[in-house]
Amino acid sequence: MPPRAATLKTFCFACILAAGFAVPAGTTSGQDVVELQDRLTFEEDVAPILKSHCFRCHGATKREAGLDLRRRFTLMTGGDSGPTISPGMPQKSLLVELINDGLMPPEEEPQLSQEQADVLRRWIASGAAIAGKDEPPLATDDNIADLVSDEARQHWAFQPVQDVSPPTVENESWVRTPVDAFVLAELQQRQWQPAPVAPRTTLIRRLYFDLTGLPPAPEDVAAFVNDKSVNAYEKVVDHLLASRHYGERWAQHWLDVVRFAETEGFEYDRHLPDAWRFRDYVIDSLNNDKPFNRFVSEQIAGDEIQPDGEQCQSAAIFHRLGAVRRNAGNPDIALSRNEVLTERTNIIGEAFLGLTVGCARCHNHKLEPITQKDYYRLQAYLASTSEYDIPLASPEDHEAWEKRTAEIKADMKKLKAKIVEATGDQAAQLQHELKQLSYDFPPHPATIPSIRNDFENRTAIHVLRRGVWEHKGVAVGARPLSVLVSMSEPELPADVTSPKTRLAQWLTSDRHPLTARVIVNRIWQNHFGTGLVKTANDFGTHGDRPSHPALLDWLASSLVKNNWRLKSVHRLIVLSNTYRQSSQTSDSPETEVSAADPENRFLRHFHRRRLSGEEVRDAMLAVSGRINLKAHGPSVMTPVDPELIGLLYNPSQWRVTSDTREHDRRSIYLIAKRNLRLPFMEAFDAPALQTSCPRRGVSTHAPQALELLNGRFANDMAAAFADRLTHECDGDTVQIVERAYHLAVGRAPTSRERDLSLDFLNEQPLAEFTLAVLNLNEFIYVP
């Protein structure tokens, strides 16, 4: 994509600055010492020259090459080619270089006199001083940037959701839900045929994994295969959507999007007390089919909607889920606050709007009609939001915890002082004691790590030049993105009492063009592997176009009409014939059809799906009979390699859950720790937990095979599976093979499979056979 590459090159220089580009300040190199009397200032000596020669193209109305020369700080941050001046080093300053080379001002413009050029050079050499302590911000930082063209507003995703009716199709009998009419219409237009319906043994496996993340028991398969009633399939769907395992499966999709983790990442990777309450909130909300507009509002504004409600408080943990850098030493508080606000703003763009809003933090979005001012206006909704750990434990318990924690900290401090004095073996011994002591910290008392408004300490939100917190531009108030509202929409006043509620109201308005589209697309993606819009977090002008725009809109308006209930959308999808198609396709990669639609975007057949790491693990637990289906509660830490724990900055953070039954719980209940992900999950493409993951990758590589062959978990499961089979089949090998296949892949073995298995079992241990079964392609993939 060459044209875009060119855009990108100019596109994110600023991101570098935002990432903390060190701006050399007030330097003079040794070779260029200047007498101090020669004190030139920007305001008195430099600005007049720049104003008459440069501002026309690099000032308030135009900023060619991204460059504004109206302040010293804008000279420092510079434009697309980097900083314009290097204080103390005229020979290193782009400004001087361009003037010396006769490149600036351009030929057609009035040229600088030798004296003027000399003033600029001497000003830089003397450290590029300004007259006062601070420079005034640029009041008109925005007037070029505020306009969003009418053309930009025409982008499909910014247009209202269309009220469409399902198209009429030739083969009406294929249409089970209106979804089919949309899909079939596209196929027929191309004279393509849908695939036949998959066999029932396939369908039930597909439904179970898709809706609950667990395999069907052999009895479930048999019941469905033998159910002669016309609504046999519907009954299974209803049963699964009503199962609490539905929430446990679908919560993971949402947790991926909001980059849920229970620790803060970075150096300390501090554990957020009881962050699992957010995970339980999501599971419960989905199981109760909470209207999605309510679900969104509670996460964004739970503290305002119901300040005393545990549910809403838990929902608002949403704002605490980003990685947080906490440092010892000097780094600025304002910088940290800016980083936190950035995390919180970007995720709202990605998760709810499906827009890469975060790119506009440092400059107007280069690809989307989102201005930098828009970005900060979105951030302004969160200006008063501050961390608030809501205690749930009794004050006495809390006090006792604080006291004990303080004692241990004091002991550690004493020990550290001793270590400083100690040498050799004695020091090592003390280090060991210190480490032991860190395990003595009592568990944090029950808490909701939530947020609340702290209006007194509201952060004044400014447009930040290059996203650098010190470079404050114009102050802004909260307002939705320009491209989605009328230009005359006012900003909210700074003293608005429920700012986040206002944001939630805008996002969840029935007429919002993005919120419903984005969520139905996510649902579609998780059923079919690919969304109608492939870029689930990017509905902008540079994102993917929908393969079936009318279907997307029809699903979005159905969601709203059904009171935003997600299960209504699931039903429309999984009951469709489109969903029931076989994944086996007769076309080879060479056929014309495959060439025209290599990714099967038009859904000529179903997509086989590699199970996620969580599903593989849960399926192994289920098949071996070891699974502990307990719901809710604190996250579980399973035993992991000591070497992995050794790689933690604070190894005592990993406390293996003492009740071993807990180790066999579903994967969603295992702790999500940023700096220690389970190798099993890492191998199977679980997200990195640092940024939003709109869609899981699928890769195949040797460490996966090693994990399933030699990993402790896989071998434990194989052994448990063997025990189960021995017990259930009374040691009869024929029955064992039969049962193993039914349990693991939901069907009887073929005669070849039976023969191979029995041959093997003649001489080899059962646990090796069960291990082989857990390594079957069919166990890891759902057809």
Next chain:
Amino acid sequence: MTRTRIENSVQRSGRRKILRDVVSGVGSLASASLLSAGAIRADRASPLHPKVIHQPARARSVIFLFMAGGPSQLETFDPKPLLNELHGQPRPSQFGEAKYQFVQSDAKLLGTKRRFRKHGQSGIEVSDLFPHMSTCIDDFAVIRSCHGDQVVHSAAQYELFSGRTVPGFPSMGSWALFGLGSESDSLPAYVVLPDPLGALEAGQPMYMNGFLPAAYQPTMFRPGDRPVLNLKLPTGVDLQQRQRTLKLIRKLNEATLRPGDEELEARLSSYDLAFRMQTRAPDVFDLAHESKETLNLYGVGQKPTDDYGRRCLLARRLVENGVRFVCVVSGGGSGNMQWDAHKDIEENHLRKASETDQPVAGLLKDLKRRGLLDETLVLWGGEFGRSPEAQGGTGRDHHNLGFTMLMAGGGVKGGQIVGATDEIGLRAVESPHHFRDVHATMLHQLGLDQHKLTYPHLGRDERLTFLEGNVIDEII
């Protein structure tokens, strides 16, 4: 020596074929012709299949000698006589401002006790901390003008590895692997050899693949002779037993495999690779194959060089066997166990240098005499340097505005100095080079174009060098 990927891949695929034949004892089950056709297709479908590069390559592998915690430029490769003259005085204002993590603005400059002497034909000055490395100075390009954006460990470590100051972005090792694929039939392609002393501030996310597919993740080696997770068979299972199980897995899977199903064929061949790793990798890890002379060269078996020497030697054995990227970490656990000399720069750096100097020099000499240095890029450095000011009298704080990194091999012209800091070593003033430039240079030597090596993530085609790094032309 100029090498291109085309040559590489031909040579390598020849070796791959032979290996496949060797191990076909595991896989010669179904019709042999079907199997090998499938295996070849599956190999191509594998994310680690060697790839076509963008431009001629000079280096095939990278060894990053990561001096974690931030070694001082002032005690190592960047002599500053003026700093000694100004010892005990506040920093003259003409040197400008710097932000530190701990040191306050009224801190006093700290001269160094190290002595610098010219070495080699190039006459580059090296401090007396490195009696061994100074003997190879003609192989090193000494980049004295490196700078980064952060003064705290975690963020600086992320930037050193991924070009970004926040976690979640792919490390340079993952990018290299993504760009080049693997040349090894039996080893993980990107290996980190952490310091057994303990963890670093940025933790594991620093080395990770970020949003790149899981196939490009690092393999963290553990101390001891069984460094790779899951290579060891479970207790009570022997190799023959496991071989029979693998055979069953293949047979059962083939019973349902449709011809032309590349994805599942790739999955079957991943088991072959897993088995080869299991049987052949331990041999690569076994240093007993090395001569006494070689062990001595690295300081193996002697204090205090034994540990780092072993890991450097292992790094050589890994790249020799086609591993793409090896990171050998010096420093771990609490700050003073790293190069993080807040308290006493003398004590800390003397100790850290004595652990690593001979192993690093040994590695360089060993690579060179085996003809491997030409195709192996060696990178030495930390996440930042240290402050010209004293912290608490005898220590130095973190400092990101000017510090030294070294590069050798892989087409890099040694025996030269790049850039300069100012007269007190505070700030890079001549040819400053950001981490991005180091990354761009590394990619360039590997035959990769920083602009073409991209991966879409949240609406942007991300790259290792963020927007763009400048290849350090003087050294290539």
